[in-house]
Amino acid sequence: MTVDVILPCLNEEAALGWVLGRMPDGYRPIVVDNGSTDRSARIAREFGAEVVHEPVRGFGAACHAGLLAATAELVCFMDADASLDPGQLPRVTAAVLDGHGDLVLGRRIPAAAGSWPWHARLGNTVLAATLRRRTGAPLHDLGPMRAARRAALLDLGLTDRRFGYPLEMVLRAAAAGRRIAEVQVDYLPRAGVSKVTGTLRGTLQAVSDMRRVMTELQQPRPASRASGR
Template sequence: MAIVDLVLPTLDEAQALPWVLGRLPDGYRAIVVDNGSVDGSADVARAAGATVISESRRGFGAAVAAGVAAATAPIVAVCDADASLDPAELPRLVAMLDGGADLVLGRRVPTTRGAWPAHARLANRYLARRISRITGSRLRDLGPMRVARTAALQSLELTDRRSGYPLEMVLTAAAAGWHIVEIDVPYAPRAGRSKVTGTVRGTATAITDMRRVMREARP
């Protein structure tokens, strides 16, 4: 039985999945949520032994929410499936749950200059500062690698199904009194083209979604 379920939201990541799934630590189960791939990502994931579920509604939040709902291990992790983040780093995050953390975020540290485009990095810095003021937690990144206890995360009943989902998770967890911490993780250039941070338009859409979540979260 898995001790950690790793949710991998996936849209056309057939190129990256073999490496990502090959980096899973012992005791981790991969839940690949296929969000409408046309490159055979689901078949690649199944061939590598991953649990594959389909989510027809497009959106990062929709994919992650489906994976979290399917998780049965005591701990659930979330990570991009594009090979920019290494699942082998996850045990360091999981260990912090035993140290009193309720939600652990991986702060991305680029391994090369091109790993994190400047427009995305600046947008993330702005959002992180605002989130820190709102939550009282010192955050420098709203990173896609994160871990929490499964039952607790499921109990938050998050509703955003677009790019605002990661922000809603942090804001809702903070409002529930969770202890939120960060730990540095290497961030490498992704395999293929990003659907969000790889383009200015994608980054702008994500910011719009997150601003909406901030407005809706205000008392």
């Protein structure tokens, strides 16, 4: 079957060739250009990827634009910075196809020294522990490589368009009773500077966005008319 792979992209010309060149057969890349000023879009087209332009800045905006553009039943998300190997996408999709989980995340395992800064890893560990307590899902990483069925993701009604998008996906999936699982994937040194952990501003923005999503989703939703409550 064909699998659509959504790659949010902002100035990733140094990494895109490697990422797209390692895409497995049957996996169709959708590069969502979120306002790049380099040759990212051109490189993506040269490698045969579909390019979607999302003018609204934000990680979630790019991810959701890719989800709307996708047509395959099964979709994946992953970063376009060469920190994750597309050759390992079948590990993640297999867990969905064999019924192990409805939303499957790649648990990042550092494959080289310096691939995961200690402060980012610590923050991720704390966040994962919070998610385990809140959702009961056996998660150890809010990994950016993930897979699910497209229709199921659209049904979640995701609204965040910033760095809170990956977290909202997990929280809403858990609230909807979806099975959440993870499989191990290699975490490699990324190409260039991270938009999140590479700058203080990026880190603070990501923390703020995720805290906001956590707070918003703690509020009870209005009872539906069908429930009679």
